[in-house]
Amino acid sequence: MLYKFQSRAASDLLMLEPQGRRILEIIGKYGEDRRGILQTADMGGAIAALEAAIAQEEREAAEVAAQAQADNARGGENEEAVSLRQRATPFIDMLRRSQAAGKDVVWGV
Template sequence: MLFKFKSRATADLIMLEPNGRQLLEIIGKTPDPHGIVTAAQIPAAIAALEAAVAADEANAGAPAEEAEGADGEQQPPRDTVRLRQRAAPFIDMLRRSAAEDHDVVW
């Protein structure tokens, strides 16, 4: 499934389901197939996303896990795309929508 975020202030933003779900959960929205972030809710959503990005970056400095697990089995590679990169287009959409007092729907 894809999430297609729309606003009259910006072009559409399409995200894969896991990434869109993560961002919606961060801002306190249920990742249903359809939803809305009203213009009044946008400042709180931006603040929540920025706090999550800051927390993610603080955790990025933690020591990396061993390449092999305790049982000697190879572990899957860590995600090299950080939350900051995934959230940046959505945060931009929210900022532009707030500036023009438009809602964001999906």
């Protein structure tokens, strides 16, 4: 299943359901209904929430990396993952463009 985010100020953005759900949970817009709208007045708060979540994830990743480095010294494995920053950057860009143009962002599955 895919989430399709649309705005008249930016290109459409597609996300797989788990990543789209995580983004919507962070901005407080995930619920029973699989469709929604983010109005321009709410975009600043959504961007701030995403940036705070990214910063938190990066702090946690730094701690995990330090532990992994210690484990690697003992012969453990280091696993790479796609970060929230990589997943959320296109969405944040869409929000900034939409906010500047005064256009809402809508989504559906």
